[in-house]
Amino acid sequence: MICLIGNVLKERYCIVEQIGHGGGGSLYLAKDMELGICRAVKEIPIAKKKEARLMQHLEYPAIPKIIDYVETGEYCYLIMEYIKGQSLGELLRSGKRFSLREILALGKEIARVLEYLHSRKPSVCYGDLKPDNLMFSETGHLYLIDLGSAMFDHGKRKQICEGTKGYAAPEQYQGYLRPGSYKTARKTIKGTKGYAAPEQYEGILTAPSDFYALGKTLQKLCGKKKWQWILYPDFFWLLFRCTRKQEKYRYSDMSVVQKKIQKLENRYRMITWRKRFLEAAAAGILIGTLILIAGLLKTEEFSVAISEVTDLYYEARQYPEDSKDREKCCMAAEKRLQRLSRNYGEKEQQRRIELLLAWNAELLCEPEKAALYYENLLLYDPEYPVAYGEYGMFLIRTGQKEASRKLWEDYKEKEKAELLDDSESRNLQLWEEINEKKKRK
Numbered sequence: 001m002i003c004l005i006g007n008v009l010k011e012r013y014c015i016v017e018q019i020g021h022g023g024g025g026s027l028y029l030a031k032d033m034e035l036g037i038c039r040a041v042k043e044i045p046i047a048k049k050k051e052a053r054l055m056q057h058l059e060y061p062a063i064p065k066i067i068d069y070v071e072t073g074e075y076c077y078l079i080m081e082y083i084k085g086q087s088l089g090e091l092l093r094s095g096k097r098f099s100l101r102e103i104l105a106l107g108k109e110i111a112r113v114l115e116y117l118h119s120r121k122p123s124v125c126y127g128d129l130k131p132d133n134l135m136f137s138e139t140g141h142l143y144l145i146d147l148g149s150a151m152f153d154h155g156k157r158k159q160i161c162e163g164t165k166g167y168a169a170p171e172q173y174q175g176y177l178r179p180g181s182y183k184t185a186r187k188t189i190k191g192t193k194g195y196a197a198p199e200q201y202e203g204i205l206t207a208p209s210d211f212y213a214l215g216k217t218l219q220k221l222c223g224k225k226k227w228q229w230i231l232y233p234d235f236f237w238l239l240f241r242c243t244r245k246q247e248k249y250r251y252s253d254m255s256v257v258q259k260k261i262q263k264l265e266n267r268y269r270m271i272t273w274r275k276r277f278l279e280a281a282a283a284g285i286l287i288g289t290l291i292l293i294a295g296l297l298k299t300e301e302f303s304v305a306i307s308e309v310t311d312l313y314y315e316a317r318q319y320p321e322d323s324k325d326r327e328k329c330c331m332a333a334e335k336r337l338q339r340l341s342r343n344y345g346e347k348e349q350q351r352r353i354e355l356l357l358a359w360n361a362e363l364l365c366e367p368e369k370a371a372l373y374y375e376n377l378l379l380y381d382p383e384y385p386v387a388y389g390e391y392g393m394f395l396i397r398t399g400q401k402e403a404s405r406k407l408w409e410d411y412k413e414k415e416k417a418e419l420l421d422d423s424e425s426r427n428l429q430l431w432e433e434i435n436e437k438k439k440r441k
Helices: 050-055 088-093 100-118 169-173 196-203 207-222 233-242 254-270 274-281 287-317 326-342 347-363 369-379 383-395 401-414 426-440
Strands: 013-022 025-032 035-043 066-072 075-081 086-087 121-127 136-137 142-144 151-153
Touching: 025 287, 035 121, 050 383, 075 326, 086 088, 088 136, 100 121, 100 142, 121 207, 136 369, 142 207, 196 207, 207 233, 207 254, 207 287, 233 254, 233 287, 287 326, 287 347, 326 347, 347 369, 369 383, 383 426
Parallel strands: none
Antiparallel strands: 013 025, 025 035, 035 075, 066 075, 086 136, 121 151, 136 142
């Protein structure tokens, strides 16, 4: 690769110095002799000029603008907006530590720019998200730089060949490019080790790969304070969901991630008991306080876990009754609820899980399974009046009016004997109203 320092491109851009290397090419600082301002010049092998084609179609405040384009021999050059500042990677290496509030704000900004890329037609997968590719300008504006690993996503899980199709050896479709046999050759990946999703090691890049890298990037910003997951379980659940090894278990939309982060910002802005917990723990105050806080964390952990399931449930309701998407969401929700049922044994938690299992089965058009869940709930928790109302309304919806009437008689007997707690719900009230009207007739 020829040193460009001192060269003038297009009789306008004078190369001043080399300022970096990455994404398959060198990066130079140049002086725009017409305007008298600095530009960034990215040198790319002509065979990999797709970055230019990508960036020409992108207009977003957090992505450096492409100003001009030059081709000379074996290389092409992107003349771009010059962003003077520091990357998040440089800040981390200098000893910078980010607060949770800062991490959430950065996560939301990164999610926004990734959502923009994913929303293009066709969508664009960034492919190399990491702290070094996130630049803070001198004005404090965050930029996503270096699109050297980006590619169009046409909705299919395609393998990226490290070479030219038709000439590349079979192992190059698996990401192998080094000398030696298939078994001993080292793998090359699209992305950066430690941030690249598992499928990228197989030469596959899709939108979910960016979710994985986002989670790993935010983990890096958290530092090595592994104890933080105790204080912020819902935030670390978000990171866990982003970094699942299998694509299908990650989030499916960057807008969802943004909403989750916004909820976390609102929640942590109000929670002050965490600080009190740290102060108490540091001073060695009251073992009972620690037990109480542990209970609160467990409750919050359950709340976060159940909210992930309800998200799936309400997502399923948006799809047509006979669609595969509805079935997929419902099956995923049931699987998670069964796991939650094994991990959370408190009465109120079990009630919520069993009711969601029943509602989910009904949404899946499996009334027999739904009835089984309702009956199980009443069998193990016969003092829960809400279950009577929910099961009763289910029986009415499915045309089992006689069964609903018998259930109501059983409910009234327990009510008269004062064997029920004081739980109430809209469906319980509605069910009682229906049966009282029938009784008067």
